[in-house]
Amino acid sequence: MARSTGHSRPVIKDVARLAGVSAPTVSRYLNGTARIAEDKRGRIAKAIKQLGYEPSVVARALSNREMDSVVVFAANPSAFSTSATNHGVEAAARRRRFLLNIVSLDEADMDSVEQRVRMGLSIRPAGAVVYEYDRAGIRALDYIPKDLPIVVVGGSFGDGDYQVVNAEREGGRWMTMHLLDLRHETVFHVARAAGPTDNTRTNGWRDALEERGAAIHEPIVVSSTDLEEAVEAGRRLGKRDDVTAVFAGNDETAIGVIKGLREVGRQVPDDVSVVGFDDQNFGPLWSPALTSYSQNFREMGERAFRMLYEQVKARRDGADAPQPRVEVVEGQPRLRDSETEYVPW
Amino acid sequence: MARSTGHSRPVIKDVARLAGVSAPTVSRYLNGTARIAEDKRGRIAKAIKQLGYEPSVVARALSNREMDSVVVFAANPSAFSTSATNHGVEAAARRRRFLLNIVSLDEADMDSVEQRVRMGLSIRPAGAVVYEYDRAGIRALDYIPKDLPIVVVGGSFGDGDYQVVNAEREGGRWMTMHLLDLRHETVFHVARAAGPTDNTRTNGWRDALEERGAAIHEPIVVSSTDLEEAVEAGRRLGKRDDVTAVFAGNDETAIGVIKGLREVGRQVPDDVSVVGFDDQNFGPLWSPALTSYSQNFREMGERAFRMLYEQVKARRDGADAPQPRVEVVEGQPRLRDSETEYVPW
DNA sequence: CTGAAAGCGCTTACAG
DNA sequence: CTGAAAGCGCTTACAG
Incomplete structure (x- = not known):
């Protein structure tokens, strides 16, 4: 499996060496997890730029036991509603530098739901979004550990503690x-x-x-x-x-x-x-x-991620979880020409 | 950041201990990377089942320098063609136990393409699929390292070495x-x-x-x-x-x-x-x-993943890369009632 | 066939 | 503020 990676990408050690500091210092700089001396900040920044360094999200995830990512579980992946919602989730996630994983569910194959959920969670995402427009989504909820941040999109009021539903x-x-x-x-x-x-x-x-x-x-x-x-x-x-x-x-x-x-x-x-x-x-x-x-599916997706992120953030900060709540995303009637006043004879 | 994970999930060591073997042996069993004595196989299998063990894909990825995942880069994420193709990619990927990451591109924001690509690659996917129906997709290609397996979906003939286009x-x-x-x-x-x-x-x-x-x-x-x-x-x-x-x-x-x-x-x-x-x-x-x-977008997606997987597999096996090629996925005319024979007066 | 050791690239107590 | 050390959970030479 030894791949000839050519000139492998720079790692944190390379940055540290070039900046004349230790790797932990670079790590703290990157994560804002401690105050760093002004001069070192400058040298680190320069080294990062010079090397074109990008932290390995995988190594970070292994260390943190959690990846900066969301999984979305959804049946009907090619439905407009699903893809528009995905788009919203992805856009909001990107702003937080979270990655999006998509795992499709299949109404016609309920037996595979458990395995698909396990697969989706195998990456240790920071949280999950479940589209609960159908039975497969509801079933998926059963297999997600209770301690993982979850937001339910769609579904009945009260299906999830954190939920965004369209109107x-x-x-x-x-x-x-x-x-x-x-x-x-x-x-x-x-x-x-x-x-x-x-x-x-x-x-x-x-x-x-x-x-x-x-x-x-x-x-x-x-x-x-x-x-x-x-x-x-x-x-x-x-x-x-x-x-x-x-x-x-x-x-x-x-x-x-x-x-x-x-x-x-x-x-x-x-x-x-x-x-x-x-x-x-x-x-x-x-x-x-x-x-x-x-309906505003895109908006639903964005809100779902934001609601999820609040939970993730609180957890990471050791703070209390935010209040559970249901957000209703309103749609808008578009009146055109297919209806008219009833006139009795 | 110390999260109270409750009772954390079992790791390879736990399996090894229970089965009375070493961790590397469990690893080899899991990956089929060496012959294991019959009796140990049995004990390992039992231990895995008993513990409900699932390997950490993150740890594996760190070790392998590569994740069992594909990223797809696509503009117009909510277009039917995009989501149907995604669905195909995902379905084929799932069979190989590969995860799917989606990174959307934005025609209206070409400046962000580089950053989005970097983000998508930060997870060190085994390969990338680029939907090249537009300029954003084409641009994305510029930022993907040449040594990463890629399949281009759509686009002109010859845009990629490995390509699947619809007709x-x-x-x-x-x-x-x-x-x-x-x-x-x-x-x-x-x-x-x-x-x-x-x-x-x-x-x-x-x-x-x-x-x-x-x-x-x-x-x-x-x-x-x-x-x-x-x-x-x-x-x-x-x-x-x-x-x-x-x-x-x-x-x-x-x-x-x-x-x-x-x-x-x-x-x-x-x-x-x-x-x-x-x-x-x-x-x-x-x-x-x-x-x-x-058009058969789902089929395009499935073929794209398969074509990608061939490259990934060859690389991992240290074999020669498969022959570059372009696959054309045919569509089918659906004749209905909106056209008719021309009859001159 | 199998184990001990080292390494993947980060982060986080622990000291200072 | 900062470094040396240990650890996250795997995999892979290296020996045997």
Whole structure:
């Protein structure tokens, strides 16, 4: 395994020698962990620059028993929500010079969750972020030691001590209320199969109907992979003449529903109002431009890291852990042209 | 910094003691780096299981000067292509028990590229994968030491010694040919601003026109963020009556173009055929269902890791590096309803 | 086949 | 403020 590293990179000893100090002094300089004489500071700085020295994060991690890194555990790694959240976590982590490790989970392979978690933790990260939009994420929580800083993203309130959730339920409620405000007598709902959390769009929809005393028709649940099911839902709804407004669980579903509605001769928004969720980039281009609810995944990721870092920092400083809390990241409704006021004949 | 780790996890010494052998023997057992007596094998295996021992990847990395991990450098971390490719890399890496680190690059902040690369390499990964769809990726290559195994994903042929590219150009050529086969006299093109590579959809489009001797009208280049530009392109094209077929650089663009075309009274596909690229999931739901070209990003990611691993393995075995090569991952046309045969009046 | 020793590159008590 | 020493948890020549 002896690799010919060529001229290997400089190590702390080289810096120390060049600066005429000991390695521990360089270490203290780097970590700000003790006061260093002014002249030595200068010499060390120069030596570092001259050598192009970079501390080995691996050696540091071995010594500290902990790496400056976060692991994120997430199912659906290629979903927009996941990757946008990752991006936020990474950006915030980078500012603290933390590295990001991604370990994907697989809903279809729950048996591997434990092993994947172990793998992710084998690097001894300073903390973990778990996206708890689904069962795999929830399961992952079981395998993470209680003493490791964790932040849960998404999920139900109370699933984690430290949690950042998007306003799923609030958003669902808002969109439904909006339709009700437009005088629709009630709002039908085509839902994606949701995880077992209560912070869901569907619950928000129900909240609004209950609050207004509107009729609650069981939601039609469609697969999030086979969009044809949404089209079929649209057809079914289109055949009922009590359907004037539909809240779709996401934008793809909304599109499918609109398509199905049209197939059976109902126009959107003239005959039926349809709103989506997620505000995907194709929404504004749709005909009609799709009204939707925009979530800020990037922001969620950034907040998740910051919340994690607070815990890590406190631990490293020997301070008390920060107060556990749930942060709700609000989204924003984007009103466009796919819904309109209900006008009875 | 002394953390109360509670009961710390078992280390190799604990296993050795319990099995009645030395630590190096356990190490050799774990790595298959020497023959071990049958009875000791058994005892070691039992001790490992009993203790729930897991080797410290950090200690191992320090000793080996290299971590069992890959870094991927990529701009546009939340783009579907990026995240799907990441997923492929991660899946293939996991099989080899390699960890994945993600470092995002930022086109808008080229100055930070060097620092980001250094950060990503600070962990001493066994290799790096660079997504070279844009300038940031290309720049990143400059900062990665030549002796580190690298695989370039995307980009021009020949940018890297080891490269996996999708059939961008081939795909563009195919789609254009398809339209020409439908008797359109020529095909107009609305392109996204492309990176400085030659393996582009636009070049494929040009290839096809040249091959058939069709008229080449300069492509309209639109931003990949502001979809309104695509709509505007659609309007402009719609006003010319020599426009009967449009190859859009991707599906969002295609949708925008269709919208613009409609605004000026041209129907798709009756008056103008429009095809997209990428085969996003909303394509089939569009009216008309969008004809597009589907790429296999996941597969690209998997191949990228495998190609990287070959290099890593050879290096570790002290063997010759594998032959440099470029693998082209083919996509697949998805013919739907947005294009049709040209019928002159 | 296997053990004692040294080393990977840091950090942190312990003295001074 | 600063250095010598020991340790983090592995791996790898070196002997045997």
